Amino acid sequence: MKVVILGCGRSGASLALQLASMDHSVTVIDRNPESLRRLGKTFPCRIVLGNGLDLDTLAKAEVNESDAFFAMTRGDNTNIMAAQIVKRNFGVERVAVKVADPLRAEAYRKLGLFTINAAALLAGMCRDWFLGAEFKPIDAYNVDVAEVER
Amino acid sequence: MSMYIIVVGGGNVGVQLTKRLIARGHEVLMLEKDSRQAQKLGNLLGEKHIMHGDGCDILTQKEAGFKRADIVVSVTGEDEDNLICCQLAKEVWSVNRVVARVNDPAHEAVFREIGIDDTVSATGIIFSLIDQQIASDELIPVGHLHKGHVEIVESVLSDRSRLVGKAVRDITLPQGSFIVYLFRDGNGMQVNGDTEFRTDDMVVAMVPSARAEELRTVFTDVNA
Numbered sequence: 001m002k003v004v005i006l007g008c009g010r011s012g013a014s015l016a017l018q019l020a021s022m023d024h025s026v027t028v029i030d031r032n033p034e035s036l037r038r039l040g041k042t043f044p045c046r047i048v049l050g051n052g053l054d055l056d057t058l059a060k061a062e063v064n065e066s067d068a069f070f071a072m073t074r075g076d077n078t079n080i081m082a083a084q085i086v087k088r089n090f091g092v093e094r095v096a097v098k099v100a101d102p103l104r105a106e107a108y109r110k111l112g113l114f115t116i117n118a119a120a121l122l123a124g125m126c127r128d129w130f131l132g133a134e135f136k137p138i139d140a141y142n143v144d145v146a147e148v149e150r
Numbered sequence: 151m152s153m154y155i156i157v158v159g160g161g162n163v164g165v166q167l168t169k170r171l172i173a174r175g176h177e178v179l180m181l182e183k184d185s186r187q188a189q190k191l192g193n194l195l196g197e198k199h200i201m202h203g204d205g206c207d208i209l210t211q212k213e214a215g216f217k218r219a220d221i222v223v224s225v226t227g228e229d230e231d232n233l234i235c236c237q238l239a240k241e242v243w244s245v246n247r248v249v250a251r252v253n254d255p256a257h258e259a260v261f262r263e264i265g266i267d268d269t270v271s272a273t274g275i276i277f278s279l280i281d282q283q284i285a286s287d288e289l290i291p292v293g294h295l296h297k298g299h300v301e302i303v304e305s306v307l308s309d310r311s312r313l314v315g316k317a318v319r320d321i322t323l324p325q326g327s328f329i330v331y332l333f334r335d336g337n338g339m340q341v342n343g344d345t346e347f348r349t350d351d352m353v354v355a356m357v358p359s360a361r362a363e364e365l366r367t368v369f370t371d372v373n374a
Binding site: 053054055056075076077078080081082084085088089101103104107111 | 206207208209228229230231233234238241242254256257259260263264
């Protein structure tokens with residue numbers, strides 16, 4: 001399948017390498033050529049240099065033809081905005097969004113985005129490891145974070 | 151009527167806007183995420199008008215009183231921050247009116263699609279002013295009304311325009327659109343059915359946004 005990954009940081013690069021090794025067709029977008037070294041010497045992906053919020057850059061990455069999009073930069077707002085552009089303007093249905101802030105991750109989960117919050121996963125998995133419990137599906141780790149009173 | 155207005159982003163746009171809103175007698179709070187800049191602005195605008203914090207952070211939003219804000223205006227230099235700030239204001243805090251600055255004009259449509267109807271794009275405005283100088287027979291969007299459902303457009307008629315020499319009543323316009331104003335030889339004119347178009351007329355029309363493209367073809371249809 002064709003996938004596009006925005007952000008070639010540690011998580012984006014690792015995902016790109018894993019999917020590419022399974023023979024998926026991977027395109028990576030990053031604005032910094034330096035980041036691409038994380039893909040190793042023979043990087044098996046297509047590279048598009050540019051800003052992932054720029055519609056032309058997304059078009060160049062052929063997002064419209066991709067089966068899934070992963071927003072993996074270190075900027076929560078960049079990821080959330082890119083995800084919504086890709087869903088609405090490019091018609092991609094499978095979109096995963098890395099969101100570091102638990103509150104924002106929860107707010108946008110409620111708005112229908114598949115957000116992944118590393119802090120919640122890490123905490124929950126440490127808990128289960130400590131308790132000797134089996135690791136669970138992701139939803140089990142998305143506990144409601146310190147309820148914001150409205 | 152005094153309102154509670156939250157301005158996010160303490161750059162030039164935010165500062166000038168905040169000054170004016172304070173002068174109008176509104177209750178204004180500006181959020182700035184850089185602590186040194188926030189301190190500087192506190193001295194400039196008054197401590198009670200400045201809060202140091204990230205306008206996209208939900209806890210900061212709570213503390214700033216997004217819940218009771220009448221308007222939230224996000225004018226940082228980053229489109230993604232303005233979008234997320236306004237979206238959270240609407241969705242989490244049910245703020246009635248949100249206004250976003252858009253730096254990349256291509257993002258205006260994105261914001262509207264997501265439901266942020268009030269956007270301001272300096273780039274877009276300046277570009278259309280320049281565009282206006284060089285292109286005639288183009289339909290230039292001047293502004294939006296009614297949350298983007300109605301567009302105000304203008305066009306300067308060149309000598310190739312098919313409208314030149316015709317009277318308003320002989321032109322078929324898309325449903326719901328009206329020619330409302332005409333600027334000729336330095337004077338504004340009211341338009342009625344008898345008004346006949348001439349070269350160099352500047353025509354202002356209002357059109358439902360959904361039909362703007364139809365109106366565009368009426369204005370851009372030129373004699374080869």
